Amino acid sequence: MTELPRKAAARTARLAALPLGYAGRQAVGLGKRLGGKPAEAVLTEVQQRTAEQLFRTLGELKGGAMKFGQALSVLEAALPEEVSAPYREHLTALQDSAPPMPTSTVREQLAKQLGPDWDQHLVWLDGAPTAAASIGQVHRGRWRVEDSGEELDVAVKVQYPGAGEALMSDLRQIARVAKGVAPVFPGIDIKPLVAELQDRAAEELDYHLEADAQAAYAEAFADHPDIVVPGVVAVGTEVLVSEWLDSAHSLAHVIREGTQEERDHYGELFVRFLFEGPRRTGMLHADPHPGNFRVIPGADGSPGRLGVLDFGAVARLPDGQLPPAMGRLIRIAIDSDEESLVAGLRAEGFIKDRITVDPAMLLNYLSPFVEPAAQERFGFTRDWMREQFERINDPRAESFTLATKLNLPTSYLLIHRTWLGSLGLLSQLGASVPFREILEESLPGFARA
Structure with missing residues (x-):
């Protein structure tokens, strides 16, 4: 064997x-x-x-x-x-x-993906990985630009051989x-989570697709004062070379050790990125785990910027934006218009024909999606997140029966998972965020006419 x-x-x-x-x-x-x-x-x-x-x-x-x-x-x-x-x-x-991949294997992958003269461009490569993820690891390097001879600090993401299998x-x-x-x-229903990961796996394994998405984000956020996306330098199917991002640590560090000021600041930047991304690129960054978001320290103690990595999981949105119905339905729920909420959810396919639901119970069930947008600032906490999961998943509660009557349309699957993951990240951060203001600026259908 x-x-x-x-x-x-x-x-x-x-x-x-x-x-x-x-x-x-x-x-x-x-x-x-x-x-x-x-x-x-x-x-x-x-x-x-x-x-x-x-x-x-x-x-x-x-x-x-x-x-x-x-x-x-x-x-x-x-x-x-x-x-x-x-x-x-x-x-x-x-x-x-x-766990790290041996240096010899990294070099074999580089030669296979970038050609036998790869070391004429990648003139230096750190033998030890600076980061690792589920299907690859990242090394710091230096890339010589062929036309100008300029040398760039780069991040070299190399996929583990056989990662797809x-x-x-x-x-x-x-x-x-x-x-x-x-x-x-x-x-937490594990089976749909695994099924959705299986559906997205082929896209995440192709670094050409990831490079296209990252390049689009880098261009769209090039003028943003607080959010940084590194540009793409070179790509092969299993190797992606990007501009190096000077970063102290990821949001995982802020979750463990950050001050409240840091939690609020980076929580707000995260939410702004989450909703501005679709507006600027027509895509949704759909992998909201803390390791993908990097803290870039500010000068002289000023608030830092948020660097964003890993564009392997993105939703390419129909019509180039989040569904306007999503914003309208959240606004309707905030206004407690129960009948319009039921009608709107039915029109979008969340409630199938011949299924009846109690409007007041439905409004209460959807509160995790609505409550953060109903206040000037919303303080996310582990206790709040835990309470939401316990409330809607308690078999003794009426809301548990309601959940079995609802349908999640295919077009909302990745949006739904991203939203839940984002709420989880913000609750880990314990961040206070002007959620409603951000939705008014960037979520189609949410702002009042």
Whole structure:
């Protein structure tokens, strides 16, 4: 067996062990309950141990396992504190790191993707990666421009060999073991998340597509005073060379150690980027995990700028903008116009024909999407995010039955996931943001006529 199949087989075996481990812990938990230990305490203990195994496994793997872990990590704010606290360190580590690729393999990839004379352009390459992600890693380098001889500091993103095969294999395996993973994330439907990752995988593996999106964003934000997108220098299907972004750290660091002023400042810049992006480019940056957003320190203590990386997951929006109905429906909900809200959601396909819903209950159910836009400034917190997930996913609540009657149109799938991930990131930050003002400026259909 060659090295790549051997590693893939090892990954599959370790992922397959996750539900088995959970089943074993359930059996132990049953024994403890029979022995008199409270059921809630046993459930929490089972969740904690399952989570520790899950994130330890994901943190040591690449491919789909790593990408799945990163997708889950932005929803960490929704987990009960007694469950999330013991393994938060494992989980947040997924947002910034992954195991490195050998230097010899990096050079082989560069020659394959950029041609045998790649080192005539890339005149220096740091042997150690500066960052790593689910399907590749980044090295700092220096690029000589052929016409002028000018040398640029660059970031060289190199895809792991066989990443495509590993990614799809891991996602298929995770789909099969989703039942064993689900108890770690009560209230989060794992299967649709994995299915959506599978649908987007082919696009994320092609760096030509990513380069096109990044170049469009770099041009569109070139004049922005607070948001920086590095330009594209060179590209191959599995190698992407971009301008180097001088950055102290990512938003993951601000989440861990930032002051309230920093949290509010970068939270606001993040939301402005999220909604200005579609308006300027016709695309939605759809990967809102903290490692993709970099802090660029300001001079003399002035507020810093926000650098944005990784354009592998973008939604190319119909008509080049977010759906105007989205803004109109949020505004209608803020105005508590229940009947118009039901009619508008039905027209967009969120409520299918012959399905009846209680308008007041529907308005309450949608509050996580509406509440931040209903105030001058909204303070996102882990407690708020956790409360929303618990409220709409409690089987004893009326809203839980309502959820089964709603439909998510295909055109909104990636928008919905991005919105939820963004709420999770802002709640991790604990940021206070002028959300309504930003929507009035950048979300079609939201501003009052």
